[in-house]
Amino acid sequence: MRTEEENVKLADLLFPSIEETSEDIISKYPNRNLEQESLVLRFAPSPTGFVHVGNIYTSLIDRKLADQTNGLCILRIEDTDKEREVEGGTDFLINRLSEFGIQFDESVHRGDYGPYIQSERLDIYKTFAKDMVRRGVAYPCFATEEELSEVRKKQEELGVRTGYYGSFAKWRDVSFDDIKKELEKGSKFAIRLYSTGTFEKKFEFDDEIKGRCTFSENDMDIVLLKSDGYPTYHFAHPIDDTLMGINLVIRTTEWFPSVPIHLEIFEKLNFKKIAYAHPSPLMKMEGGNKRKLSKRKDPEADVKFFLEKGYPVAGIAEYFLNIMNSNFSDWRRENPNLPYSDFQLKLEKFNRAGALFDMVKLEAVCRDYIARLLATEVYDEIFKWAQKNDDKLVKRMEENREYCIKILNIEREGAQIRKDIVKWRDAYDQFSIFFDDMSEELDTDKLPANVEVGDAKKIIGKFLETYDINDKSEEWFNKIKGIGNELGYTSDYKAYKDNPEKFKGKVGDVAMVLRIALTKKAKTPDLYQTMQVMGKERVEERLKAFVI
């Protein structure tokens, strides 16, 4: 047991270089001048050089809630684990986030409540740690890694909870002199919380997503400051979020069990508590079990996957919104033309279990999203994607802007909207039939089985004789019917169905011949529109080549 005076002496002994007090620091972070309902949120990732889809999911919640309440969304870099840190990780992260349209009001290079990188805040944490030692609510611990794992082993054998608590907390009540002696030996120390909780005591707590929950009080003397001088998450979180004026902490459920620890630290720091919301992470089904989307096993866990393939970031956001608040899809149906930012996200509507990440549904949402766009907008998006992924495509699109827009506009304006673009990479399929150098080779096996190659050439020959680009759709089709009837391909489907043997085929076969002669493909958009977009010259050229 140490006296109050001894604790004051101990604090100075432990942190001789820290001269500021915690009050000094707090005074540098004035209250934010915001409306009461405005939320100040923070997205606080570690710069590991990898951006997980879950990061996009979570940061979207932060950004959205801040926007909805005229609040602020802050980026804070949590680089306190030197083992996992990657060079350039922070810039990489910021760039990736911005590719997904996530911007921050305060970030590494901007804002008055920084620094926003934890490794630049070490003195702040030390100041608070010193203050806590002085007040006897924290203490130095000299236990080595080996000693700790031995204790853990013993605890496991005994069948009791593992951890540094109660009688297992060797350095908790050591005398000032003994600590001083250890210090003089040059031993490294961590600073631990002097917990006063009782594990047997339960308390209730309200989470903004999970609702009312029951916890045991924390009784672990968890590490606040590691022996390398860096804070643990448990310590940095209350300090940073308090100083930065955060009023709602959103973080995934892996933090949920640590709530009692954090609440106790808030108390010992004399800080006002901050509301929490713990959304569940995105899951994946494997062998009948759910698991978190894994960096190693799932390519789609890395946002690079979506960026490279060109999934529309707004579509991804809409899919996430769907998972967060399932009423989003109803809202979308009622408001097809509003941006998703108009949707009111509600924390209380979040699902409490983990949702499975469903690529099929994601693609359906992306498809619908793109279907709502104008051809020019689709062009712009594909172009932006190509600038990062395909120089040849950029060139092609620049040189053929109007042509490309016309292509993308096929079956887009009007009641019938094609939904065959899911991602920008699908542009290749859209463009390929319209550019000679992207075209496939002719494969006569694709012709309908009942049409001889000779007949096919006859069909095309006859078509060329009467082809007029100025024909309206109806006239155009009448000509095809006429050619068919002349050669024994009926346009009377009923008659054909009743007596197929009386005919060589039906008009559909004739149209198919034209389709293949023109595009080399059996599946294309509306043929009439396709020909209108291609233009007279290209159509005639391709058809003539087929006849030869």
Add this chain to the structure above:
RNA sequence: GCCGCUAUCGUCUAACGGUUAGGACACAGGAUUCUCAAUCCUGCAAUCUGGGUUCAAUUCCCAGUAGCGGUACCA
């Protein structure tokens, strides 16, 4: 092991204690059509198990089971 959270069609989910348990995606069939897509119609398909409470339970309570998370000088 201990602590906590969760449990409705294959998936995401909706349902003041009273509903033929609703929708979306997927799937199957049909209509339409020059192919494909789109569109429209139809179909398939769910309250984890067992106890309570109640006139009445998907809903409230308890237990079990399962899944998830935590149990670090990682975040």
